[in-house]
Amino acid sequence: MKHLLSIDDLSTDQILQLFETAADMHDVQGREVKKLPALRGRTVVNMFYEDSTRTRSSFEIAGKWLSADVINVSAKGSSASKGESLRDTVLTVCAMGVDGLVIRHPASGAALQVSEWVDAAVVNAGDGMHEHPTQALLDAYTLQRHLGSLEGRHVAIIGDLTHSRVFRSNVQCLTRLGARVTVVAPPTLMPSGIGAWSATAGFETSYDVDEVLRGAGVHGVVDAVMMLRVQRERMSGAFFPSAREYTVGYGLTRDRLALLGPYVPICHPGPMNRGLEIAADAADAAQSVVLEQVSSGLAIRMAVLYHLLAGEPEGGVA
Amino acid sequence: MSLVIKGASLLGEEPADLFVDDSGTFVDSAPSGAETIDADGLVALPGLVDLHTHLREPGREDAETIRTGSQAAALGGYTAVLAMANTSPVTDTAEAATRVWELGREAGLVHVQPVGAVTRGLAGEELAELGLMHRSRAGVTVFSDDGKCVHDARVMRRALEYVKAFGGVVSQHSQDPSLAGPSACCHEGELSGRLGLPGWPGIAEEVIVARDVMLARHTGSRVHVAHVSTAGSVEVLRWAKGLGIDVTAEVTPHHLLLTTDLLTGYDPTYKVNPPLRPQEDVEALRAALADGTIDAVATDHAPHARHDKEHAFVDAAFGMVGLETALGVVRTALPDLTWADVARVMSVTPARIARLEEQGRPLAPGNPAHVVLVDPDSSVTVDRDASASLSRNNPWHGRSLTSRVVHTVYAGRLTVRDGALA
Numbered sequence: 001m002k003h004l005l006s007i008d009d010l011s012t013d014q015i016l017q018l019f020e021t022a023a024d025m026h027d028v029q030g031r032e033v034k035k036l037p038a039l040r041g042r043t044v045v046n047m048f049y050e051d052s053t054r055t056r057s058s059f060e061i062a063g064k065w066l067s068a069d070v071i072n073v074s075a076k077g078s079s080a081s082k083g084e085s086l087r088d089t090v091l092t093v094c095a096m097g098v099d100g101l102v103i104r105h106p107a108s109g110a111a112l113q114v115s116e117w118v119d120a121a122v123v124n125a126g127d128g129m130h131e132h133p134t135q136a137l138l139d140a141y142t143l144q145r146h147l148g149s150l151e152g153r154h155v156a157i158i159g160d161l162t163h164s165r166v167f168r169s170n171v172q173c174l175t176r177l178g179a180r181v182t183v184v185a186p187p188t189l190m191p192s193g194i195g196a197w198s199a200t201a202g203f204e205t206s207y208d209v210d211e212v213l214r215g216a217g218v219h220g221v222v223d224a225v226m227m228l229r230v231q232r233e234r235m236s237g238a239f240f241p242s243a244r245e246y247t248v249g250y251g252l253t254r255d256r257l258a259l260l261g262p263y264v265p266i267c268h269p270g271p272m273n274r275g276l277e278i279a280a281d282a283a284d285a286a287q288s289v290v291l292e293q294v295s296s297g298l299a300i301r302m303a304v305l306y307h308l309l310a311g312e313p314e315g316g317v318a
Numbered sequence: 319m320s321l322v323i324k325g326a327s328l329l330g331e332e333p334a335d336l337f338v339d340d341s342g343t344f345v346d347s348a349p350s351g352a353e354t355i356d357a358d359g360l361v362a363l364p365g366l367v368d369l370h371t372h373l374r375e376p377g378r379e380d381a382e383t384i385r386t387g388s389q390a391a392a393l394g395g396y397t398a399v400l401a402m403a404n405t406s407p408v409t410d411t412a413e414a415a416t417r418v419w420e421l422g423r424e425a426g427l428v429h430v431q432p433v434g435a436v437t438r439g440l441a442g443e444e445l446a447e448l449g450l451m452h453r454s455r456a457g458v459t460v461f462s463d464d465g466k467c468v469h470d471a472r473v474m475r476r477a478l479e480y481v482k483a484f485g486g487v488v489s490q491h492s493q494d495p496s497l498a499g500p501s502a503c504c505h506e507g508e509l510s511g512r513l514g515l516p517g518w519p520g521i522a523e524e525v526i527v528a529r530d531v532m533l534a535r536h537t538g539s540r541v542h543v544a545h546v547s548t549a550g551s552v553e554v555l556r557w558a559k560g561l562g563i564d565v566t567a568e569v570t571p572h573h574l575l576l577t578t579d580l581l582t583g584y585d586p587t588y589k590v591n592p593p594l595r596p597q598e599d600v601e602a603l604r605a606a607l608a609d610g611t612i613d614a615v616a617t618d619h620a621p622h623a624r625h626d627k628e629h630a631f632v633d634a635a636f637g638m639v640g641l642e643t644a645l646g647v648v649r650t651a652l653p654d655l656t657w658a659d660v661a662r663v664m665s666v667t668p669a670r671i672a673r674l675e676e677q678g679r680p681l682a683p684g685n686p687a688h689v690v691l692v693d694p695d696s697s698v699t700v701d702r703d704a705s706a707s708l709s710r711n712n713p714w715h716g717r718s719l720t721s722r723v724v725h726t727v728y729a730g731r732l733t734v735r736d737g738a739l740a
Contacts, residue, residue, distance in 0.1 A: 087628035107630030108514035109584030128632070129514030168514060192517050193508025 003115045003122040004304055007133050007172040015177065019141050021303035022296070028065065029295060038310045039068035044100040045093055046072045048125070052104055054270055054294065055125050055135075059102045062301035068100070068309070086110065087117050094118045100309050103127075108165075121308040129163050135269055136169035138300040140177055142293050143224050146265045151178035154219045156212050158184040158250060159228025159277055162191050162239075166269045167228060171203055180219045184209050186249060188239045189230075209250055213259040225260065226267045227252050230277045243276050252282045265289045319731060320349035326357035326691055328681055330657030336362065338687040342730025346683040355732075357691050360724055363661045365397025365428075365688030366645065367668040367677050369489070369568050370464070370544055370616035372637070373399070373430070375421065376414075377406025382621040382708050384418065388427040389706035390619070390641040392733040395690035395723040398429040398669065398677045399619075399641070403440070404465040410435035410446035412454035419456035427733045431674060434458040436477045436488055440466050445477060452484045459673045462489035464544055465591075467526060469495050474530065478539035485673060487566075489542040490530055492551070493592065498522035503632055505578040505593045513581065516632060518593045520548035527551045531558035531565050542671060543567040545618050547592040549602035556611045566671050568616035569603050571640055571647035576600075576713060586627045586634035587713050590620070604652055607663060614668040617644045621709030638713045642705055645690075646698065646719030653720075657694075687730040696722040706739065 044063040048056050063070035101120045103111050108128030115122040126132040147153050155174050161167045174181050181203040198205050204218045215221040240246045266288045274280050323336040339349045373387035391399045403409035415432040422430020434451040438444045440463045451458035468474045477488050498518040504510040506517025534541040546567045558565050577597050580588040606612040620637025627634050669678025679685040702712035726734035
């Protein structure tokens, strides 16, 4: 594994191996002294072209707990508007002797393009609407801790699919691990061509949240629910009429929470729009794993940085 | 300089000799002291005419100049190109049009015919000085806001009506901006859904083509559809022509051979507007070119400086170079097209659409000697660095194309000899 750009780059075995490493890293988080020497002398640059608190700090802490030197480069605004090409920008940063480049960019495909220009290991921390592989890994890892193997489990992903890199990475990751996936959204928030895509990739689509959560959809009873963030600005693009109508149609409301079994985990990548796509009752329910996702995220990102920058593990890491 | 072109197969038919006198006109016998070009085994076509070229001068001389673009055109077998108006400043006045025309004459390799903007500054609001551009020495007859669609129906209607007075034509970049905005960069379909790229649906083109043919019918004017890219647009064109509406259309070489799946690796070389489409559209475009529903091939040669392509895909510039490869691509995409058909879609009809009286004429005594000599069976591997264009955004790099241009003669003068600038 030279880079982590897309879930598509990972075999099932590689995913499971990352989970094993992440479990070890998770144990480290419980220690009083959290630092491991694994990446001492390595330099990791977090290059974020988009605002992000949780993902950027998660990568920063992950790198620091592995003893890497972590530098945050805020590269707000597209380089196109500044007259410098993306290639020039990343080559400049990498010329400082960078081992790992964690990049978030508002344009789909940016991480892949960057990986073709630089020698450093590139981690995609979210590229436009395309992918967010560490998010998918941490989601699956979290669910696996609750459900055991995901083989045959049914996960419902609900929300704005069109604009969601979380959806695109998750649908690949979950199906690769053997889960059955149903994605739910209004037709305007389904990516174009999803009919053909779902047929070849083997997941289901639905416009009816209640049917799916009741277990009356193609895949039957739901074992986990993953809510996606919906941006209020989408209304201006005529994707849906109003926040209220969205909540009634597609939100995880108190009533819908009652359709789920008490141990069905509820995920959300954050930040949550409470009252829009997720009611407070659901966000704060005992079965909500939203905060656990954050600690899993650290473990997964430590595992990813470890595998990319420290080479293969030699007899355990913790 | 007078010429004898010996043994060329005229439009792929019987070999014959062509004679050119020192005024650059075909004559019926060998002028004394003429240079002889051995054209045995080569096919002679009237010099190619490109309805749609971006020469970038004035404004972006780092990407292309009128001289380097003319060189690329000559190497591609062209003797006339229409230079699009989206330069900086925009070609929206008689003075700007005349300047482009003069620079073309100074380069002297092809006829450079400026296209005038339809609207001032390409803003889509007020008409540019269409009549003054037409009356200028440049004699502008083709008007286009290419790069932008004249999306306001009222403005389009007025432009179509106005240019009727002098036989002008509006060449429309058909893209409804509310259905395909400035960030739209990938054919909307399964691939754009998977890649998370903003979709550019075929319907955004088709609704404008449909509207414009109705406007042309209503006004009794002539409209030209630039770079048709979808099967749906072809259906509309076929219907409109069936009704006798005065509409013509062009297709680019790249839309005849390249498909949207090339975007999988997010390589901005393949970013073009309109976007590459699926195979079904490519097939429909080929059939439409062969049956005459689409009238012409036009390159949409769009050179870009390297740094304007080295951005993330959605931020990178639209367009690809194409002057030097157009003939080879057309022959590769449509191997069954006769040479007479190739001449029709790449020379005769484009010259007629642009009202270029001197171009696209039969290779016969009395006509200006614009001719290209092609090696029909050759195969060439494209090398983007072996190009006269200043830009390298070449989607054909490494591909093998047929029908190499061997010699080009512009107004009786060799501009290309043995595949190199003369």
